[in-house]
Amino acid sequence: MNQNEAHFNYILRLADTNLVLGHRLSEWSGHGPYLEEDIAMTNIALDMIGQANSLLQHAAKLEGKGRTEDDLAYMRNEREFYNTLLSEQKNIDFAFTIVRQFLSDAFDFHLYKKLESSKDETLAALAVKGGKEVTYHLRHTAAWMERLGDGTEESHARLQKAWNELWAYTADLFAMNTSDRELVKAGIAVDNETIKSAWLKTVEEVMKKAHLTMPANTWQHSGSREGKHTEHLGFLLAEMQYLHRTYPQAQW
Amino acid sequence: MTQEAHTYTNQEIFRLLATIPDPEIPVITIEDLGVLRSVTREGDMVHVCITPTYSGCPAMKMIEQDIVSLLKEKGIEKVKVDMVYAPAWTTDWISDEAKEKLRRYGIAPPEKATADKSAITGKPKHLACPRCGSKNVEMISQFGSTACKALYKCLDCKEPFDYFKCI
Ligand SMILES: [Zn+2]
Numbered sequence: 163m164n165q166n167e168a169h170f171n172y173i174l175r176l177a178d179t180n181l182v183l184g185h186r187l188s189e190w191s192g193h194g195p196y197l198e199e200d201i202a203m204t205n206i207a208l209d210m211i212g213q214a215n216s217l218l219q220h221a222a223k224l225e226g227k228g229r230t231e232d233d234l235a236y237m238r239n240e241r242e243f244y245n246t247l248l249s250e251q252k253n254i255d256f257a258f259t260i261v262r263q264f265l266s267d268a269f270d271f272h273l274y275k276k277l278e279s280s281k282d283e284t285l286a287a288l289a290v291k292g293g294k295e296v297t298y299h300l301r302h303t304a305a306w307m308e309r310l311g312d313g314t315e316e317s318h319a320r321l322q323k324a325w326n327e328l329w330a331y332t333a334d335l336f337a338m339n340t341s342d343r344e345l346v347k348a349g350i351a352v353d354n355e356t357i358k359s360a361w362l363k364t365v366e367e368v369m370k371k372a373h374l375t376m377p378a379n380t381w382q383h384s385g386s387r388e389g390k391h392t393e394h395l396g397f398l399l400a401e402m403q404y405l406h407r408t409y410p411q412a413q414w
Numbered sequence: 415m416t417q418e419a420h421t422y423t424n425q426e427i428f429r430l431l432a433t434i435p436d437p438e439i440p441v442i443t444i445e446d447l448g449v450l451r452s453v454t455r456e457g458d459m460v461h462v463c464i465t466p467t468y469s470g471c472p473a474m475k476m477i478e479q480d481i482v483s484l485l486k487e488k489g490i491e492k493v494k495v496d497m498v499y500a501p502a503w504t505t506d507w508i509s510d511e512a513k514e515k516l517r518r519y520g521i522a523p524p525e526k527a528t529a530d531k532s533a534i535t536g537k538p539k540h541l542a543c544p545r546c547g548s549k550n551v552e553m554i555s556q557f558g559s560t561a562c563k564a565l566y567k568c569l570d571c572k573e574p575f576d577y578f579k580c581i
Contacts, residue, residue, distance in 0.1 A: 198565060202557035209561065212470025216499065287500030291469060294502065294581040302556045 165348065168341035170224045171244065172351050173285065174234070175387070177217035178245035181235060182395070183266055184210030185402050186253060195256055202302060206263070209295045213288065220284050236406035240396045241389040248331040250395040257310055257320035261328050264303035268364045269335050270296045272357040281349035304368050311372025318373065325369075326377035333382035422490065427460060428453045434484060437476040438560050441519045444477055448507025451498060459492045460485065465503045468561035468581075505580040516578060517544045522566065524580035543568035544575055 163171065187207035194200025218231035248266055253259045274296055277289035310317040336354040345351035369376075385391065405412060422430075431453070432445035444450045444464070451463040462481050466474050478495045485493050505524035508516075513523035522544045542549050548570035556579075558565040563576040 198555035198557075201559070202555055205557040205561055208470035208472070209468060210470070212466075212468065216469060283500065287502060288469075290502040291466075291499055294504075295469060298556060298579065298581075305556075 163339075163341040165344055166224065168339070168345055169282070169350060170221055171339065172342065172345055173217055173221040173224060175244040177214045177221055177234075178243050179249045179266070180210045180217065181214035182243070182245040182398060183249035183263070184208075184214060185398060186249065186251075187259070187263070189253055190259065203259075206299050206302070209299070213292045213295070216288050216291075220288070232406065236403045240391060240399055243391065243395060243399070244386060244389060245391075245395070246331070247334045247383050247386045247392055248328065250391060250398060251328065251331065252394055254324070255320060257317065258324040258328070260303055260306045260310065261321065261324040263299070264307050264368065265328060265332060265335070265365070267296055267300040267303050268361055268368075269357075271300050271364070272360045273352060273354075276352040276357060279349075280352070285350070300364075304364075307368050307374075308371040311374055321372060322374055325374050326379075329377050330379070330381060331383050334384050334386050337384060337387045339387050422488070424453045424455060424460075427462075427485070427490070430484065430488065431462065431481055434477070434480050437473045437480070439516070439519070439521065441515050442508075442512045444480075446509060446512035446515070448503060449474075449477060459494055460490055462493060462495050463498050464495060465498050467503050471561050473560075503581075505578065508578075520544050520575060521563070522575060522577040524578045526580065538577065538580070541566070541577060543571060543573065545573050546571040 184207045187203050187210065190200065190203040191207070192200065194203055214235070215231055218234045222229050222231055222234055246266070248262060251258070251262055270292070274289040274293035278286055278293065280286045280289065307321070310321045312318070336358060338354055342351050342353075346353045383392070428450070431450055432443055434444045434450075436442050436444055436447055436449075439447075447467065449464050449467060451465055454461045454463070462485075464474070464477060464481070474497070481495055482493050485491075506526060508524065516523045522541055525538050525540055540549070541551055543551055543566075546568060548568055550569040551566050552569055554565040554567055554574065556564050558576050562578060562581075564579050565574065566577050567574045
């Protein structure tokens, strides 16, 4: 991979995580536990899909092969997606959705802060914008973590169950490609190792408020950087891409 | 038709566009909001720069269409609307006058962005009910009817209201 390809891949990865997680959240639209929360999840989904849209536009420009953001979102297959494994996990229940979102928001919050000083000016601008939005998302999900964890026996049990299962996808958040090294050196990409301690601090602070314990099993999934996914992504893409592939000229 | 574009200066075009109301909050204009950034010319092509409030704000498409159709009405056909991301939009760009318009419309205006930045615990410090002015208010939801608003209620007059979140 030359530096431009690596750069394209890096932006694509950030976009894909936003797109896939935004789509997952949008599945709650009209099914939220109550109206305000339904609106909240839909709003967060909208922010993420909006961020994905801008990032995909940027990626398409970097690639320079005439593909558009729609081509990238709708015409790539599962193995060509680089979103985090965490982002594609199913909603299961509200506790799962909140844990997945919280872990991801905390990561994005610290990542965007670093990306604000990226040498890629477009990426830096999108990180400033995204960072402002993620601050609200994180505040929302952190508050829910506390409410569920410190709530009833049932809510706590569900939260802990979700935590135990989803924790196994957290190492993948930080995974890097060998081609990233050059990008980090060039000041374009962030070395994910450098945000690990800040992320962990946020996570532990919230775990404490939510009375959560770390799962005994520390085994971790991996593979998203090579386009290897859990079985859930294919189903998600089938639904997300169906309309565009069936009616390629369809416009809003 | 392109001939006529030259009869308008960039500043005149900016003034024309500055009257376009925000599609979701029609009491303020896209200039009040700080979404309309600049008008420039490249040959006979008019470039209008706008910046999104929120990444996924669905009003942006609508604003783009409003700009193109208003200028078309004025005989200016060659228009390109460019989306700019830097510097990122902030509620600090909303003028005091526009904030007052928001308040009269029933939306509590945003505070200075620096006031509620802390990630996990932040909340607006000087928020008052736009109806009765009471500071005895409570958040119902961080997310409201549009991307830019949160939902609150006043514990004195008992009315729910929107708060224009500061970012
Ligand atoms: Zn009141």
